[in-house]
Structures are given as structure tokens and as C-alpha cells.
Amino acid sequence: MNTKQKLLMGLFVPYGLLILMAMILFPGNGLLKFPQVAGMAALGFFVLLQKKTTWTHRWFVIGFFVMLAGDIAFVFMKNNLLGIGLYLVSYLFVISALHRKPKFDLLEILAFVGILGIYCIVAIHLLIPNLPAMMLMAAMVFGLVLSLMSWTGLMTPRRRHFTQFPAILFAIGAGSILVSDIAVAYLIFYPGFNGYVLWLELLVRATFMAGWLAFAMALCNINQRQQP
Secondary structure, three states, rough: OOOOHHHHHHHHHHHHHHHHHHHOOOOOOHHHHHHHHHHHHHHHHHHHOOOOHHHHHHHHHHHHHHHHHHHHHHOOEEEEHHHHHHHHHHHHHHHHHHHOOOOHHHHHHHHHHHHHHHHHHHHHHHHHHHOOOHHHHHHHHHHHHHHHHHHHHHOOOHHHHHHHHHHHHHHHHHHHHHHHHHHHHHHHHHOOOOOOOOHHHHHHHHHHHHHHHHHHHHHOOOOOOOOO
């Protein structure tokens, strides 16, 4: 772990823990929106200031700020549809950044089927019974892109385009965001969760922050075995 990665860990892990603690102590407090979004904005600017020597860096910078716009749409505007659309676009940039040297062997195919299967279970249990047709179609498109992004990130270590540590961080980031978005789906659409569901809010925010922090840490010391 290099100096920049240690700096990120030293700053953002305590900051994230403070946010989670504040969510527990002051559940549903609207003022917590500001530090939540400010933390993600700071993370985005940290990534922006790194040397962008490869397309992986460049795509991720764009992805970070589109994600930030989606976070603002969710947290401040309460516009779920716009937020989902912006997250989808940000995931397309993440896929562009990480989709290197795919193997498409049996393990990768099974991994994609498994990830997509998880989302299909969520769709059958949650989305199909509770969404109108147009919203359901949009949710399925989002689920496909989310599955592709998660699969691409999780397969990064075995594709060996990046060196081991950043590749593992990319995988951690993609897996965390998958968990976060499934939790968001239940938070928004599950009729049994009315009002403020603290444990689910904590899960969403913790995995969301952890995922993008892992991406940012990977970009601080991204060494490629072969240039794109």
C-alpha cells in the first residue's frame, strides 16, 4: 500500500465511520445528506487529481462524477429514476475502464450467470410484483448493466491486466457496489419497508462508500502488465 492509498484509508475510513455513527444517533436527519455527498465529492476530486496516464484513469474520472450526480439526484432531489439512470451511465464508464483481456472461459461464464441470476431472483421477488411495465423494463436494463459491471470488476484479478493489489481492489469495489444497489432496490421498492429502515440505510451507505473508496485506492497505484 503506497502513501496515497494510506492517506485515503486514513481520511475516508474514519470519515465514513463517523457518517454511519451519525446515521445511528440521528436516524433520518436531513442534515446528514451534506456530509454524505461531500465525502463522495472529495473522493471524486481526489481521483481527478491523480495522473491520468491510461484510459482506465480517464474513464474512471468520468464515472466518478456521473456517480456523484446520481448520488445528488437520490439524496437531495429524491429523484430515483434520474439517480438510477446516472448510476447506469457511471457503470458503463467503469466497464469501459476495466474490460481488458476477457477470457470468456467456463469460470467467467458461470460467474456472469451467477451474478445475473442473483439480480433475476431480486427481480422475481421484488421488482416484477411491485413495478409497472415501463419501470420494470428500465430496472431490467439497469440490472444487466450492473451485472456486467460487477462481473467485469470481480473477474479483474484473474484476467491479469493489472497487477494483483489494484486488481483485488477493483474486485472489492465492484462486489460492494453490487450489494449496495441490491439493498437500494429493496429500500425503494419493497412494500414492507415503510419509512426509514436504519439497518438497510446503513448497509446501502457503507457498501456504497466502500466500493468507490476501493476504486479510488486502486487508481492511486494502478500498474498494468500490458498497456491497452
